[in-house]
Amino acid sequence: MTSPAELEACAPAGTFVETVTSVTHYTDRLFHFHMTRPSGFRFRSGEFVMIGLMVGDKPVFRAYSIASPSWAEDLEFFSIKVPDGPLTSHLQQIKPGDAVLMRKKPTGTLVNDALVKGRRLYMFSTGTGIAPFASVIRDPETYEKFDELILTHSCREVAELKYGQDLVASVKEDEMLNELFDTSRLRLYNSVTRDPFPFQGRITDLIESGKLFTDLDVPPLDPACDRAMICGSAEMLKDTKSLLEQAGLTEGANNRPAEFVIERAFAG
Structure with missing residues (x-):
């Protein structure tokens, strides 16, 4: 996977580059991960954000609910694994130290x-x-x-x-x-x-x-x-x-x- 430094060089405008800090695999279909929280990033508990990776030379994003509360120091996500999914087939392989893209604007109605x-x-x-x-x-x-x-x-x-x-x-x-x-x-x-x-x-x-x-x-x-x-x-x-x-x-x-x-x- 890509390191934060490598991803910074090719990250699209309007995105944060954050570091994975832990990954837990629950089943062959479900996993959970934490990553760093950007300084100044604010959201309401229950909102979602666009999470992504560079796949080849293109960024691929999907909407992910933020599982951590608004006061938490890091960001937490719970994901399904789709074998041929454009994003999750790659995202399920992340490890601590890898980099993940995140768009800057959270939104959602479950608030x-x-x-x-x-x-x-x-x-x-x-x-x-x-x-x-x-x-x-x-x-x-x-x-x-x-x-x-x-x-x-x-x-x-x-x-x-x-x-x-x-x-x-x-x-x-x-x-x-x-x-x-x-x-x-x-x-x-x-x-x-x-x-x-x-x-x-x-x-x-x-x-x-x-x-x-x-x-x-x-x-x-x-x-x-x-x-x-x-x-x-x-x-x-x-x-x-x-x-x-x-x-x-x-x-x-x-x-x-x-x-x-x-x-x-x-x-x-």
Whole structure:
């Protein structure tokens, strides 16, 4: 892979060149990495940014949610591995010390600003769609705005749940975070679609049947007190949005806060 010094010489305008500091491979389909944070780079927890590499003599970029909270000293990302993917086929090979490109402007809708205050925040995620919520659940503002946080993470196989399970465990065990907010208000609900597991099925089926709410011992969705963020495949976004609207929740945006928001950058 390219070193930071080598990449600096050919990096396109409007990009940062940052250094990979750690890489963790969870399965043959999923990995996680940290890299340095540019001086002066600011973002809101839940936003995404364009990450890239030089492939041959051309830069290749894709949108990646920033998994680290806005106050973190480094930047964290959670990625799928696509064997023939224009970027991920190369990105999955990075090692500490390698260089990565990052465009300078973060953006996105999975932010606290896009939701009106409520009692309970659901974060519905599938696969690597959990990444923005890794940021949101470590932001003090989230705990100021909502009394209860419910992170749902649905995957095909049990092994694919590990990143989210480790993440939530680390939040609950972090002394600094526990001084800032009550991490017992954060709950994790996992389900899988292919392996044997206590909770099985697509998250949309679990919402529609009411099993999700029974399992969590909470009332059904109520626009008066429930808020939601959604990140996953295009089909999952469409189906979950429909269920939330059936329950009376309205989609919001940065300039029009409401009861739920969707991250559309990864849908297609």
